[in-house]
Each structure stands twice: as structure tokens, then as C-alpha cells.
Amino acid sequence: MTATATVPQTPKRPTPEPATATALKLFVVLARAQQAISERVEGSLVSHGLTHTEFAILEALYHKGPLLLGEVQRKILVSSGGITFLVDKLANRGLVERRLCPSDRRARYAALTRKGEALMAQIFPAHADAIREAMAGLSRAEQKQATALLKQLGLAASAASPESAKRG
Amino acid sequence: MTATATVPQTPKRPTPEPATATALKLFVVLARAQQAISERVEGSLVSHGLTHTEFAILEALYHKGPLLLGEVQRKILVSSGGITFLVDKLANRGLVERRLCPSDRRARYAALTRKGEALMAQIFPAHADAIREAMAGLSRAEQKQATALLKQLGLAASAASPESAKRG
């Protein structure tokens, strides 16, 4: 690890074309906003010993009821190995259980246990509040506007990308 | 691992209050859009054997010139251990080098090597193109609108959150 003494200077780089510069700017701002929001909201999950992804699983089951592991996987966008790992962890904590599927012996449903239901009933309202507060930098109308723009953006980006469909 | 046979059913959950529902929706859409965009853009980095974070370091150095490790860290929002780890990796690949700081014997500058400069000159235009294409779901005006909204959102979320300032 050789370190060299020098004085730093800002380099000259080619200026991007305006349409590209606009896209680059949005890219950076989008990533920053998402990170800031996530960190803000994740704070309320840490105190319950839950990662963002674990919570996402609990939330999906809470609102949708029992789901096949593959359905959960596709809903929260994790790998197949990841869903096994995460459901194992939640099952070990007694929050989730696996159930047989009557029509397909390969498949398994993940479902909240009573303990998991109780936990979600307790923490989901606070989580929703944390999200509401995190979004308070925008008015309700602005939030709807942002939602419409981002939905359009996300759908277009997903539609043209094979990566979004491949996860496992 | 006990699995129980059952028929899945959708549960009844309390309906969130409208302002909260709007915020929840934006939260989901924001995360989805960010993930779709990231996956789309990261595809072009993988072929060069670079992770998103590695590339972010290279890009920061490419545009700003040599930076103290702590400056890089704060710019790309990683932990202090992370910056050491990542700069080590990039240095081992000959893309980045550490340089002494004349005024502070604790500090180190990270700087692109000639090899790193050449790589960035090669791949940054393609990366910028990938971003432009990923954002093509929105018109230029819509991109600017989204940028303004997200900037406001991100700044407000960061300002009220101590987590964004703590990264060590």
C-alpha cells in the first residue's frame, strides 16, 4: 500500500449533453431521496429487531394472508435462497410458519402465526406513521404527483429491463 | 420445520387514513422505481467487474479529483470501514491509489491512477447513456419535475433524521 504525497486538484471532464445531464441529476437525486427515506423509516424497525426485508415479508403476509414462498419472493423482490433464509429466521422467531399446499407438494405457504399477527397489529401503525412523517417534505398533492411520475418511470424501466424479471 | 395444510384467505385489515395511504403508496412506488432503475443501470457496470459502490467511488474521483477518504465516504454514504475495504479493492486492481496529505498525517487522499482514469474515460459515457435510457419513461420536463420533488423530499427527510448524518 504505497501512498504518495500530492496536492489535489479538480480535473476537467467533458460536459454531458443537456438531456443526459438531466437524467444524471434525476438519478442522483432519486437515489439520495430513497436512501434518506429508507434510513428514516428503518429506524422504527430496528427497535423490533427486524430488517427492512423481514418486515416486508411480515407486511405482505399481514395484508394478503398466506402466500406461497414464490409469491412472497416476487412481491418483495428477493432471491429464492433469500426467501428461504428469511422465512427460516422469522419461523425461528415464531412469527411465521410454513404450511403445506394441498394442490402442489413442492410448494409451501408462508403465514403469520398468532404471535406474528399480534406483532404486526402493534407495529404497523407506527411504521405507517413513520412513513407519513418521512414524506412530510411534500404536500399531499405533491406526494400524488411524485407517485404518478415515479410509477411511470418505474414501469418503463422495468418493462425494458430483463433484470427485473430475473431473481433467483 | 412443521408445515401445516390450510387454504389461504385474505385477511381484513384496518384501512389507513387517506393522508397516510398516500404516503404509503409513495413509499412503495419510490422503492420500486429506485430498484428498477438501479438494476437497469447496474447491468452496465457488472461487465466491468464493478459494484455500484465501487463505481461511485471511481466516479467521485473522476469528477472531483483526489479526495480524502472521509470525503469520499461522506459523498457516497458508506461506513468508514467500508471506504477502507473498497479503496483497498480498487487499489489492488490498480485503479485507485492512496496519497499522503501534507497537512494531516492521519489523512489519506484517494486518487485515480492512469489506469483508473482510462477506465472511467471508457465506461462513463456508456454509464451515462444507460442512465439516460433508464429515465426515458419520463420526458425531459417530467424528469426535471421529478427531480425537484424528490430533492425537496430527500432534503426534508434528511434534515429531520439524525441517521443520515451518522455513518461510521
Add this chain to the structure above:
DNA sequence: GGCTGTCATCTTAGTACTAAGATTATAGCG
């Protein structure tokens, strides 16, 4: 019924990064 391609989940090895802490150096005060 047998066969083949595909699917659902699990297993395994690996990695990108974090949190906590250690070490050395600096800044500021008395």
C-alpha cells in the same frame, strides 16, 4: 404410462458492506 422439460423450494459457498472498536494524530484550552 413413460418421458422430458419446467417449476418450487432448499442448500451451499460466497461477498459486499456494517458496526464496533483500536490506533495515531490534531485542535483547542488553560
Add this chain to the structure above:
DNA sequence: CGCTATAATCTTAGTACTAAGATGACAGCC
């Protein structure tokens, strides 16, 4: 000058998840 609090970077142990692959089951065709 000495002391103390703080700062910059590195070290270490750990973890959340991925990619690749394995295993058993299902669907559809002949």
C-alpha cells in the same frame, strides 16, 4: 507545554442477502 476531547483511518467480527446449483414434484406430450 500538557492535557483532553475529537478526528481520520484502519481492523475485526459479523450479517444480510445473492448466485449457482441440487432435489423432488408437476405439466404436457406422445
